[in-house]
Amino acid sequence: MYEIKGLQKDYEEKRVLDINYLRLEKGKIFGIIGPSGVGKSTLLRILNLLEKPQQGEIYYQGNLVGDNEKERLAYRRSMTMVFQQPTVFNTTVYENIAYGLHIRGERGKKVQEKVSKTLELLDMDGYEKRQALTLSGGEAQRVCLARAVVLDPQVLLLDEPTASLDPYNVGMIEKMVRYLNKEKDTTVICVTHNMFQAKRLAHETMFLWEGKIVEKRATEDFFAQPLDPRTKAFLEGKMIY
Amino acid sequence: MQDILAGLKEAVQLLTNLDSQTYQIIFLSLQVSGMAVLLSSLLGIPLGAFISLRNFPGKKILMHLVNTFMGLPPVVIGLVVYLFLSNSGPLGELELLFTPQAMIIAQTILVTPIIAGLTIAALSGVNKNIALAAASLGANSWQVAWTIVKEARYGVLAAIISGFGRAIAEVGSVIMVGGDIEGSTRVMTTAIALQTRMGNFSTALALGLILIVLSFLINLSLYHLTQREGR
Numbered sequence: 001m002y003e004i005k006g007l008q009k010d011y012e013e014k015r016v017l018d019i020n021y022l023r024l025e026k027g028k029i030f031g032i033i034g035p036s037g038v039g040k041s042t043l044l045r046i047l048n049l050l051e052k053p054q055q056g057e058i059y060y061q062g063n064l065v066g067d068n069e070k071e072r073l074a075y076r077r078s079m080t081m082v083f084q085q086p087t088v089f090n091t092t093v094y095e096n097i098a099y100g101l102h103i104r105g106e107r108g109k110k111v112q113e114k115v116s117k118t119l120e121l122l123d124m125d126g127y128e129k130r131q132a133l134t135l136s137g138g139e140a141q142r143v144c145l146a147r148a149v150v151l152d153p154q155v156l157l158l159d160e161p162t163a164s165l166d167p168y169n170v171g172m173i174e175k176m177v178r179y180l181n182k183e184k185d186t187t188v189i190c191v192t193h194n195m196f197q198a199k200r201l202a203h204e205t206m207f208l209w210e211g212k213i214v215e216k217r218a219t220e221d222f223f224a225q226p227l228d229p230r231t232k233a234f235l236e237g238k239m240i241y
Numbered sequence: 242m243q244d245i246l247a248g249l250k251e252a253v254q255l256l257t258n259l260d261s262q263t264y265q266i267i268f269l270s271l272q273v274s275g276m277a278v279l280l281s282s283l284l285g286i287p288l289g290a291f292i293s294l295r296n297f298p299g300k301k302i303l304m305h306l307v308n309t310f311m312g313l314p315p316v317v318i319g320l321v322v323y324l325f326l327s328n329s330g331p332l333g334e335l336e337l338l339f340t341p342q343a344m345i346i347a348q349t350i351l352v353t354p355i356i357a358g359l360t361i362a363a364l365s366g367v368n369k370n371i372a373l374a375a376a377s378l379g380a381n382s383w384q385v386a387w388t389i390v391k392e393a394r395y396g397v398l399a400a401i402i403s404g405f406g407r408a409i410a411e412v413g414s415v416i417m418v419g420g421d422i423e424g425s426t427r428v429m430t431t432a433i434a435l436q437t438r439m440g441n442f443s444t445a446l447a448l449g450l451i452l453i454v455l456s457f458l459i460n461l462s463l464y465h466l467t468q469r470e471g472r
Contacts (some may be wrong), residue, residue: 045373048377050373050376050377069381069382073379073381076376076377076379077379080377080378080379081377083370083373083374083377085370087368087370087371087373087374089371089374089388089391089392090391090392091391099375099378099388100378100379103378103379103380103381103384104379144374147378148377148378151378151379157377
């Protein structure tokens with residue numbers, strides 16, 4: 001799905017990402033773990049084509065992503081992201097979920113059907129007319145996920161989507177992620193601080209440290225036998241940063 | 242106190258007697274200020290959005306300019322518009338001086354910076370993650386900007402209401418470029434000024450009360466419009 005070569009991203013004078021090579025295959029769930037401030041969210045924004053790196057090449061579905069905004073938008077419309085902070089628009093739940101469909105020019109009954117079906121999947125039937133800003137944090141995050149899922153994306157990027165949510169909402173979101181991956185072959189890239197979540201969800205897990213991918217392996221091996229001492233130290237809670 | 246009571250009584254009489262001259266003045270006031278606010282909104286909201294959402298060289302200077310123009314004295318605007326529209330001015334050929342159109346131009350110049358400035362303030366209060374969320378859902382840069390304006394709609398509406406309040410209550414520039422001609426360019430504020438100069442305090446007060454009630458009703462309708470939309 002993605003292939004990254006020689007990617008470098010700086011904010012002012014500071015290098016926040018420095019990835020020599022990264023390949024993310026289609027149809028898998030990837031977990032990204034690492035301490036705060038090592039570039040995990042920046043990597044997601046670059047993968048979502050919301051930001052451009054200073055150096056490097058990004059291949060998406062085999063195509064080199066360039067600077068052409070029209071082309072970038074077309075790629076961007078096949079992927080979507082859910083952020084850590086549930087950010088809903090100040091309107092109804094229905095309008096929130098239909099947002100992405102509307103900006104793609106979809107209207108009418110087809111949109112209604114898609115929104116209803118998505119709400120049903122997330123156990124939110126009857127929420128259509130509720131004002132999104134009146135929802136609880138967990139409900140708002142489910143709306144954010146619904147807003148992304150309704151677009152039937154090829155790539156779903158998740159930036160710590162369940163941080164500070166209760167177990168019920170965490171369960172609902174994880175269930176949805178598994179459903180999308182299994183039933184729709186959606187590639188999922190999930191940044192998480194919750195190692196158990198990475199273990200539960202991801203086919204492959206990678207450890208990001210000071211902007212570099214230190215290790216990327218099948219999740220089972222990653223947690224059972226980490227190869228890099230930094231990964232091991234992080235997993236054992238011994239890393240001082 | 243007696244003048245106030247007499248003014249109240251006359252205000253009711255002016256409205257209930259269906260005095261055509263009074264209604265014409267009210268109608269022209271609403272027409273001129275309404276059109277000026279419409280034009281100012283069409284100019285000021287995109288200008289405010291552009292300044293607020295885009296990064297470009299000279300952004301801060303432009304913001305300071307808008308803020309400065311928000312407090313421009315109406316008589317200065319009246320003078321400039323007068324000079325442009327007078328026979329010897331660059332736009333003299335259009336023969337707009339002492340017409341309602343000239344009053345609309347003056348009020349548009351007066352109100353546009355107010356709407357632009359308050360739009361900038363309203364948009365700066367929108368959660369920064371909204372733009373990111375919209376873009377991640379596939380919005381292009383125009384759609385992102387429109388989404389942010391929609392998020393700030395109550396603030397933008399407040400900007401429009403403030404603009405209308407400023408326009409309808411304005412007297413300095415409209416008297417200079419409109420000339421307060423009876424049956425042609427006389428609006429409520431110029432009529433109040435005239436009646437006061439003539440010593441007809443109760444009539445002036447009556448017109449003032451009608452002006453306040455009208456402003457109140459318009460603000461109330463706009464408020465209810467947003468409340469209904471927000472429900």
